[in-house]
Amino acid sequence: MTNPLIDPFARAISYLRVSVTDRCDFRCVYCMSENMTFLPKKELLTLEELDRMCSAFVRLGVKKLRITGGEPLVRRDIMTFFRSMSRHLETGDLHELTLTTNGSQLEKYADDLFAAGVRRINVSLDTLDEDKFAKITRWGRLPQVMRGIDAAQKAGLRVKINTVALQDFNEDELEALTDWCASRDLDLTFIEVMPMGDLGNEDRLGQYWSLKDLRARIAERSPLIDLPESTGGPARYVRVESTGQKIGFITPLSHNFCESCNRVRITCTGEIYTCLGQEGHSDLRGPLRASESDADLEDAIRAAIALKPKGHDFDYSRQQIDGQVSRHMSHTGG
Numbered sequence: 001m002t003n004p005l006i007d008p009f010a011r012a013i014s015y016l017r018v019s020v021t022d023r024c025d026f027r028c029v030y031c032m033s034e035n036m037t038f039l040p041k042k043e044l045l046t047l048e049e050l051d052r053m054c055s056a057f058v059r060l061g062v063k064k065l066r067i068t069g070g071e072p073l074v075r076r077d078i079m080t081f082f083r084s085m086s087r088h089l090e091t092g093d094l095h096e097l098t099l100t101t102n103g104s105q106l107e108k109y110a111d112d113l114f115a116a117g118v119r120r121i122n123v124s125l126d127t128l129d130e131d132k133f134a135k136i137t138r139w140g141r142l143p144q145v146m147r148g149i150d151a152a153q154k155a156g157l158r159v160k161i162n163t164v165a166l167q168d169f170n171e172d173e174l175e176a177l178t179d180w181c182a183s184r185d186l187d188l189t190f191i192e193v194m195p196m197g198d199l200g201n202e203d204r205l206g207q208y209w210s211l212k213d214l215r216a217r218i219a220e221r222s223p224l225i226d227l228p229e230s231t232g233g234p235a236r237y238v239r240v241e242s243t244g245q246k247i248g249f250i251t252p253l254s255h256n257f258c259e260s261c262n263r264v265r266i267t268c269t270g271e272i273y274t275c276l277g278q279e280g281h282s283d284l285r286g287p288l289r290a291s292e293s294d295a296d297l298e299d300a301i302r303a304a305i306a307l308k309p310k311g312h313d314f315d316y317s318r319q320q321i322d323g324q325v326s327r328h329m330s331h332t333g334g
């Protein structure tokens with residue numbers, strides 16, 4: 001039995017998030033600039049390399065694998081990769097295979113995802129208003145995403161909606177979004193906007209809407225019960241007493257979750273980031289491509305985990321964006 005991955009702060013690494021592409025069919029204003037330059041294809045890990053990389057992590061004790069991007073479902077032949085990963089579910093080595101998607105391709109792929117063993121997915125959706133949706137995603141169209149969510153539920157996938165909380169944008173839709181999710185039996189998680197990437201003129205501090213305020217507004221309608229469950233990440237959950245609805249809050253800026261952090265991220269070029277909020281990373285593509293054996297790769301993974309930082313440095317409190325990291329979320333994978 002291989003030794004599991006334990007970092008210097010005694011945290012076991014059991015959760016891997018993998019970005020399979022930096023490309024996307026949307027251009028959300030908080031994530032990408034309108035004129036993004038994408039990486040040349042040869043820089044990306046091939047589907048075979050992604051398989052080797054993820055399988056190495058599964059051998060080293062990763063139990064949960066989240067596929068992300070960019071938009072993972074725009075990567076060519078991505079279903080081949082999902083089907084191939086399902087073998088680790090069948091052996092029981094992997095407990096969960098999941099993805100985060102903007103929903104645009106779900107109508108096409110929901111059944112295939114379910115057939116590959118995916119049971120739960122996250123769909124990002126910040127507004128229920130068609131015009132606002134087009135504004136925030138620049139290139140996205142709401143009806144297409146709605147059809148995708150319908151198809152996912154029909155296929156048997158449990159859907160969680162991820163909503164980035166944006167002041168002066170979806171503040172007025174808080175109740176509508178919450179009620180819509182309850183009526184459709186969708187889980188719901190709100191995310192605080194994070195200072196990622198250089199997006200030109202976007203006013204980050206203006207976009208920031210503290211989830212403390214948001215939670216207080218939900219609590220005006222019904223008492224909220226804190227749920228003890230932790231995912232080892234920045235999400236905290238409550239139950240709305242009046243309806244039983246579960247709502248999550250991802251507050252990377254206002255809460256310290258790092259002590260229980262169980263995750264690492266791989267970019268589409270095979271870099272490992274052991275902390276979302278730090279620039280430190282190591283290359284795994286080199287060792288992966290250097291040899292057909294996975295020995296070098298496993299050594300490189302262990303060496304990277306040995307450098308996992310204690311925590312991140314994001315801080316809005318001094319009214320300047322301290323700890324901002326220059327890369328885009330679509331590069332690291334959200």
Ligand code: SAM
Nearest residue numbers: 031069070071100101102124162193194329334
């Ligand atoms: N394209 C897929 C999607 O939108 O779900 C997967 C990748 S996307 C980078 C993953 C998540 O990151 C999305 O829920 C998105 O809303 C979130 N995200 C992107 N930029 C962000 C930012 N600056 N702050 C907080 N969340 C962000």
Ligand code: SF4
Nearest residue numbers: 024026028031070102
């Ligand atoms: Fe694309 Fe997701 Fe980023 Fe929006 S948040 S631009 S859908 S990668």
